[in-house]
Amino acid sequence: MNFPLFVARRIRNTHETSFSKTVTYVGIGTVAMGVSIILIAFAILFGFKSAIQDKLTSFAGDIRINQISGNHSLSDSPMLRNFAWEKSILKNSAVDHIQAHLQKPGILVGDAGLAGVVIKGIGHDVPKNQLSKNMLQGQGQAQIQHPQDIVLSNTLAKQLKVKLNSSLILYFLSNPERPRKVKITGIYETGLEELDKMFILADLGWVQKMNGWGADSIGTYEVFLKNTSDLYQSADVIEASMPPEWRLETITELYPALFDWMMMLDRNIVIFISLLLVVACFNLIATLWVLIMERIPMVGLLKAMGANHRQIRTIFWWNGFFILLRGLAIGNILAMVFCYVQSTYHLIPLDPESYYMNSVPIVWSMSTWIWVNIGTSLLVAIIITLPTIFIKKIQAQEALQYKH
Structure with a gap:
């Protein structure tokens, strides 16, 4: 029989004063609040990072490949579509799919004004559900x-004061003398x-035609990965297979400000969690300490009966x-309830x-x-x-007379 564990179980629910009982409840509450806040903080942190990265990759992919050129504008330089290379890349187990795009700057004119835009041509290689999560009206591609x-954004729709099925005039900057009448068939919002x-x-075909490009000319390849944690390793493998006249950029290089912001969130969470753990430990x-002070006579009695310091310390450790368990x-229950309610009903805007x-x-x-439960x-x-080190200093004779 484990003597310290047996004694600890017997005295677990017995308290000599209401004060020690209150302190025990405070200890349980401190651990509960600390653990639940840590778990919720991680769930929200991962939620922010996942949501932002999903929004970015739905428009830019995990990896972007285009032609090496001196062109630093928003307009793509033409590159020949390489179907053999596409097939070889799709054999990579880390790659989910690859799609070709073309983007050109233009001016969108509505009844309430105009806006400078980038026209992004997309083809049938875009999965049907890729843009659906960001669509407010319509069904994306x-x-x-x-x-x-x-398909334009809700921000532009408000700026130009237009709505679904409205008609606008679109100018391609590469061919400004030929305005085109376009129809809004979808409105998206990424935030x-x-x-x-x-x-x-x-x-895509229409944008190619408006720029005088052939069907085999594109501006960009966007590569989507199955697991974004393999981003840099996959990028190295893909880059090694590319023709020398192409260049590769990862999503973190395309939008460094957003990823720097997310790294700052990581640092803040680490500091916040460290403070919570310190408070929980001290509580x-x-x-x-209060439980030991309340049971000094019991400590003296156990010493007088032959229990050693290690056994008595183990009783209070248990x-x-x-309390920790x-x-x-x-x-964990509080964190699960909060996460379920928030993920289901979105109560916190x-x-x-x-x-x-x-x-x-x-x-x-x-x-x-x-890992949070194990680490804590x-x-x-x-x-x-x-x-429990204090127990070594307690003398049996003095402890038995402690309350007198």
Whole structure:
């Protein structure tokens, strides 16, 4: 029989005063709140990063490949489509799909004014569900059925004061003397200002024709990966297979400001979680200290009966560990309830102009939940050994007369 564990179980639910009971509840509550906040913080952090990256990759892919040139404008330089290279890349297990695009600057004219835009031609190699998550009206590329159909952002629609099925005049800067009448068949919103204020989507073949390009000329390849954690490794493999006249850019190189912002979030979360763990540890130390002080006569009795310091310290260590386990259980339940409610009902809204999305996003990560629980248990289990050191200084005779 494990003597310290047996005694710890017997005294776990017995308290001599209401004060020690209150302190125990405070210890449980501190651990519960600390763990739940840590788990929620990770869920929100991963949610933000995943949502922003999904929005970016839906428009730019994980990897962008185009022709090496001295052209630094928003207009693509022509490159010949290489079907043999496309087939070889699709054999890479890390690649989900690849699609060809062409973008050219233009001016969109409406009844309420005009706006400088980038016309992005997309083809049938774009998956049907790729843009659907960002669509407010229409069904993304499924709405581009005719050469002069376009999909524009909600930001541009408000700026030009137009709506679905409205007609506009579009000028290609490469051919400004030939204005084209276009029809709005879809409206999207990513929440990312860099995209929403600039891009409109059109038929690839039509954009090629308007620029005098052949069907085998494109501006950009966009590569989508199955797992973004393999971004840089996959980029190296793809770059090694490319013709020498092409260049490759990852999504982090295309939008460095957004990824720097997300790295700043990582640092803030680390600092925040460290402070929470420090507070939880000190509260448990204080709780265990109070429990030891309340049971000094019991310590003296155990010493008089022959129990050694290690056994007595282990009894109180188990008491602290029981508090930790109850706090962990409550904290996990609170975090699960919050994450489920927020991910299902989106109760906490956000300003999309500042946060790039309409509500607080949640991403469940089972590995993160497991590691948070294991890490917290190990850290607190080590820390709560500190107050038990005081037991060595307690003399049996003085402890038995402590309350007198």
